[in-house]
Amino acid sequence: MHTVNGAAINISGLVKHFRTGTAPLKAVDNVTLEIAAGSMVALTGPSGSGKSTLLHLIGAIEQADAGTIRIDDLKITTLRRAALAAYRRQVGFVFQRFHLLPALTVLDNVIAPVLPYRTRNDHSTRARELLAEVGLTGRERALPAQLSGGQQQRVAIARALMAKPRLLLADEPTGNLDSTTGNQILDLLLRLRDEHQMTIILATHDQRIAARSDRLIRLTDGRIADDLDLTDGEDPTDTLSRATRLRL
Template sequence: MNAGGQRTDTRGTPVRVTDLVKRFRSGDETIVGVDRITLDVPAGATVAVTGPSGSGKSTLLHLIGAIERADEGRIEVDDVEVTRLSGRRLAKYRNGIGFVFQRFHLLPALSALDNVLAPLVPTRPGFDEVERARNLLAEVGLAGRERAMPGQLSGGQQQRVAIARALVGRPRLLLADEPTGNLDSATGAGIIDLLWRLRDEHGMTLLMATHEASLADRCDRTVGVHDGRIV
């Protein structure tokens, strides 16, 4: 821990967000999803972004993960200004981020193993991707289920596949958007224990959007968001 009580770990990657703005159009109305947010996340920290539905916490993660583009402001990840990237450099950045979604987003026609491998299809990772995918499935407790289809897996098992998929590219930054939102409390607690263990073993910075106070309490730091602003 540092003097401020935050965990620091040089194996992770730092994130700096400055005056970030994201607007959406709804008919004739402009909605500000993220409104001048500034946030620093040290390397190796575990930070929870909390707030009610529609507060902007998921949008903030989507901007950091370059799933959406900001209208104003800067995002720097490991000293790379993400908000200036385009083309291949932006695609390379996205491939280096691990993202865990609330709704799993597994491809129903692919096995668990092939879902984990899917992010590596357009890349040349420089390692045995099949071996890595199998090892990750074993790490998340799904050894022997490599050929199972998503429809044959429980919700918790599907989220474990999604976590393995998020880690297959060896990210130093893991973004988790309501990772337990579609799970019962017992299964969700198991998923969180798994995320924390993998975060420590793989050396990652973890930034998580959640509305669950018990989950936020386990993080090094909690950032509250309301109406697109930090409160």
């Protein structure tokens, strides 16, 4: 059982519109949701269902049109620019396409997000420790093009942990990987969740990834269609079958 020290999330009446032509599109439509600290939650649903937008709202990449998001006691939907930037620095982000800087080494890619900020930490030492945690000892001087897709995603995960986040947001973190590598990345995320005491929210189309989370939330047209607790001790095969029936 992992120690609970991640961020607790409380979302109420959340709405986000995007304008397509002359008509507004509700990407997130009146979502109300609580996520326990230290849990790993999978957001599922078809393309366009609002998974990525909800992640972006929680991470303050997008601004909500209505509703509130509280991260612990911090109401991020009312923060001004400087406070929002400070909040974003406390959140880890992992994306499907890795977003590594091709001209930088693996080590420098991991360090890059914290370089603009004053800190007493030894960036290089921490980055090397994180690379060891994700299984990339000895690849510190490699360039991204010299790595496999799974290795690049491991670098991206190490980079997301540099600022010691209590909340990690992952958007299709296994989407560009084969099933074996995808499962390895999920194993890594689960282990790191326990070791670093984080809350993890991930958006995924992968049924097997979703079925190994603590909780599965399926979105349809920006609304919550299903919300399943997967920590009830059910056999993993039955859990996957149940997830599959929801047509993730």
